[in-house]
Amino acid sequence: MRVPFSWLKTYLPELEGPEVLEERLAGLGFETDRMEQVFRIPEGVVFARVLEAHPIPGTGLKRLVLDAGQVVEVVSGAENARAGIGVALALPGTELEGLRVGERTIQGVRSFGMALSPKELGVGEYGGGLLEFPEGELPPGTPLAEAWAEEVVLDLEVTPNRPDALGILGLALDLHALGYALQLPEVRLEGEEVPIPFGLRVADPGAAPHFTLAYAFGLRVGPSPLWLQRALFAAGMRPINNVVDVTNFVMLERAQPMHAFDLRFLGEGILVRRAQPGERLRTLDGVERTLHPEDLVIAGYQGEKSFPLGLAGVMGGAESEVRPDTPAIALEVACFDPVAIRKTARRHGLRTEASHRFERGVDPLGQLPAQHRALGLLQALAGARVAKEILEAGSPEPPAPIPFRPEYANRLLGTAYPEEEQLALLRRLGCRVEGEGPYRVTPPSRRLDLRLEEDLVEEVARLKGYETIPLALPAFFPAPDNRGVEAPYQRERRLREVLAGLGFQEVYTYSFLDPEDAPRFRLPPFPLRLKNPLSPDRAALRTHLFPGLLKVLRENLALDRPERALLFEVGRVFGVAEGRVEEKTHLAGLLFGQGVGLPWGEGLSGYPLLKGLLEAFAERLGLELRVEAHPYPFLHPGVSGRVLVAGEAKGFLGQLHPELAKALELPPVWLFELSLPLPEAPFRFHDPSRYPLALRDLAVVVPEATPYGEVERALREAAGPLLEGLSPFDLYQGPPLPPGEKSLAFHLRFRHPERTLTDEEVEGVMQEVVAAVRARGWRIRG
C-alpha cells in the first residue's frame, strides 16, 4: 500500500520525517518495501486557463488559447482539451523527462509550449489526455511547482490481518498509539430534508450485512482540485472527476471502498442480490462479463425486473458510471462478506482496490462515517446537495469484549510489564477497558484482527516494542514419548555420510519430472500430477530418483565433459497404492566413466565397481547385501539385478539399457536405486575365536550360466557353522575347461570358537562340501 508521507502527516502533525516513520512502522509490524521520492515538477511548467479551444480542421488537433499570465496559443491533440479547465502548461525551454519543450509551428499554428498529460508532467502513468484542473484553481501563470510539492511515498507491506491499515487514517491511529498526537479530518455536512427518489432492497443480507445508500444531487462534475489529485496520484491512482475522486480518496483514507451510481440508470432503486444464471454485465474496465450465480451484484430494479449495475465489492458497471453530465448519484457504502467478494474477484480475475479491502474485511461500523466524509467532500468539491436521510439495510455488528489478564500477557511474553501500562496502551489504541480480573477489553471496530486474549497480548508487546522482551532459555525434561524420535533422521544423515565417505558425490534434483519421462525412462506412468505446474515438463511427481541423476549427468557432460562421475541422491518419491498416496525415501546412485585405477591404466569400473561400493556401503551399515539377476525394462538385460538387503528386496542395480543410453545420448552408465529405510541390523558382539584357523582351497567347475551367488550359497550351506569365512580368489574360463563351463576357486577358513579343530574334522566338512557340489552336478577342479 502506497502511503504518501504528507497525507499521513495531515493526521499526525508531529511526525518527524520519512526515515523515522519507516522505523516506527517496522516496529509496529509494517515493513516498507520501498521509499520513493515523487513529484519533481519541472521549472517552466505553469498553471494556465483554457480560454478557447478551436478544432484544426482535418487533423484531430485543437488550437488552444490560454491565459498563462499572458495569453498564448498552443496546439493539443488531447480529447479532453476544452475551454473552461485549468491545465499544466510547459513553456518553451522547459526540460521534461527526455524532452525539451520548444516553440514550434504545427499545422500552421504557432504553438507556444505544450499542455501536459499526467505522464508528461511525471506525476502519473496516464498519458491519454491532459491533466485538468478547475479553471480557477490557481492564478494563471503560477509556477506549478509552487502548488505541487514534492512527496515521499512509502510502499508498505500490509499483512492480510490488518485491513484497517489499508487506510491512511487507520495507520495514523496505530501510530497515534505510540504517542503521536492525532488530528482527525473535520467532517462538514449539510443534509437536506428531501425525499429520496429510489429504494433499497437487500435480498442477501448474509453477503451484505450492512448496506447504506445516500442521495446526492445537483452535482457539478468536473476536475478535482489540485490537492486531491496530488493525493490520488501519490497513492498510485488516476484522478477521473471530482465525484469518483472523492470516493477513491475516502477509500484510501478509511479503507472503506464505495461506489457512486449515476441516478439515471437506477430505475426505481437498488437491489442487492446474487446474479442470475447467464446474466451479463459490462464492467468499468470495458470487459463484458458473464456472471456466476454466486456473484453478488448491485442491481437496479424497475417493478419486477432488475438488471445488474455492478459486481458488488469488486467493480462497478460501465453504464452507470459517473460522467461529466451526471446530475445526481446514489452513493453506496457497504460491508460485504469477505469470502463472497474474494470468490467473485478470483472467478473474474479481477483484483481491485475495492476487492482487496473487502476480502480482508472493512470496519463493520465504518459505513456511515465514510458516507458523511464523502458527502461532505462532494458538497465542498462538486457543489452537491445531499439528502439528510441515508438508506440503510442490515445492522452493523459491534465488536465483542475480550477477557484480558495483564498477568497472562507477562506469562506469555516472559516480561514484567506493569498492569496499568498495559491497559493504557490498549486504551490508546482505542480499546474500551472495563471491569477487572479479568478486564473486559472491547477493541475498536476497525481492528477486525483483535478477537482473542493473545491478540491483545500482541498489541501490548507491539506497542512496547519486541526489543523489550528479554532473552531466556527453557529448561525441562521432555515427556517420555518424545525420547528417541530423531533416530530416523540421524540414521538417514549417517547414511549420507557413509556414501560420501565411499566416494559418492551428493546431488539434489527436483521432485518434478516431465510426464513424458515415464515412457522415456521405461517406467510406469507417474500417478501423481500437479494441477498447476510451472511448466508442462515439470508436471509429474517423481516415482524414482534415477531419471533425475541421468539428467544431471547429461547436463554435466554437455557443459563440463567430466571423465567420470559417482553420484548419489537421497530424496522423496511419490506413488499411489489403492487410492492412497505413498511417499517414500529413496537412495539412488550412478557411476559413469573411468573408475578406480592408475590414471594411465584401464582401471576398474562398471558393474563390479558399483557393486563393490554398494557392498562396502551395506557392510558399513552391518547389513548383508545380495544381488540376483532380475530384468528391469530400463536396465541392460544382461546386467540387471534385484538388490536384497538382509534378505529384503530393496531395489535394483545394473547398467542402463544401451538403447536408453543411446536415446539419452549418454555413455554406458551403471545405476542403483534402493527404497529406504534399509532394515536395521541389531548389533551383536562376537568374541573372536583364539583357536587356530584351518585353511582350505576349493575350485568348483560349473556351467557358465550358473550364478556365482548360487555356488557360494551351496558351499556355505554345506560347510555349516565351522566355516568362519569364504572368499573367492579365481574365476576362470577357457582351456583346459570345455566351452560352456567356468571354474570358481575359493579360500575357505574354518575355525571352532572353543577348541582347536582336528584335521579329521576339517576333512569331514570338506567332504560334505564336495558331496554337495557333486550333488548339484558340478565338478571339483584339480
Added chain:
Amino acid sequence: MQDWEREALDAIKKAQDLEALRALKARYLGKKGLLTQEMKALAALPLEERRQRGQQLNALKEALEGALEAREKELEAEALRKALESERQDVSLPGVRLFAGGLHPITLMERELVEIFRALGYQAVEGPELESEFFNFDALNIPEHHPARDMWDTFWLEGAFRLQGPVGEEVEGKLLLRTHTSPMQIRYMVAHTPPFRIVVPGRVFRFEQTDATHEAVFHQLEGLVVGEGITMAHLKGAIYELAQALYGPESRVRFQPVYFPFVEPGAQFAIWWPEGRKWLELGGAGMVHPKVFQAVDAYRKALGLPPAYEGVTGFAFGFGVERLAMLRYGIPDIRYFFSGRLKFLEQFRGVL
C-alpha cells in the same frame, strides 16, 4: 711372504662381485685351499720351523679373512645400493584414483543448523513433502478463502487420494506440496505430548518462477517448543543462540511484529551478520496460536486420544536454509543448488 700370498690379498681387494669373492675364499681358505694346504704341510716341519711358520700362516689367515670380510661388506653395500636404485619410483606420480565424494551444501548447512539446536536439547524429525490442505493450512488457522492463503503460492495435485496421517490413520482432502515445514507442527503434536523441543528440516515448495534469489523448491528449518510456561522470551533466546552459533559473539537478534495465522503474537526475526555488516531477515516466528492447539486437540479427540495441549504454551519459528548457505559459502545464485553441476558441488568436499 710367497708370491701367491701377495696375489691373494690383491685379488680379494679387486674381486668384482660376491661370486668371485666366494671363489677366492675357496681357493685360499677352502678345504683344499692354498693356505689350508700350507697348514697341513706344517706337521712335516721341524719344531722350531713349524712354530715360526705356523705363526706366519696364522697371521696370513687373519689377513686374508679380514680382507675377505671387508670386501664382502663393500660388495654387499654396493649390491644393495644397486637394488635400491633399480626400485626407485617417481614419488610425484599420482596414486590410484579413487573417488573423493562429498555432501550437498544444503545437507551441510542443514547439518550445521540441526547441530546448533541439538546442543540446546532439540530433536530433529521430518515430515512428508506431499501434504493435505488440512495440515498445511486449515489446522494452522489458515482457512480456505482467507486472504492469508495468498501468502503461500501453492502447487496443488490433480485427483483425489487418501494420505497417511500423523499416527498412520488415513486422511482425505485436497493434496498439495507442502508450502512450509509448519504442517509438521500439527503432525508432531497430534502424535506426541508436551513438553518437547523439535526442529524439522525439510524440502518445501512454492508456486513461483525462479530467479537468482527465488526457487520453487527450497529448504526450511522449523522449530517448535511446547510446554508449561514457555514464553516469547524463550523464543528470542533460541534465535539468539542460533545467531551466536552462526556468527559469533558480535551477532545480535531483532524481532518485529508480523502476521502468521498460526502464531500470536507473531514476529519476524533478523540476525545481525557481523561479517557482512547487515541484518539478515531470516524468517517468521511467534507463540503458537491457541487455535492451533485447539485444532490439534480436536484431531486427537477424533482419534480417541486424550487432549494434551490445554494450558500449555509454545513457540515456533521457521526460516530458509538456502539463504544461510549462500552467505556461508558465498554462493551468488539460489538456482545453483538444484543445478546438479559437479563443478559447483565438488567445491564443498572440503567442508567436513
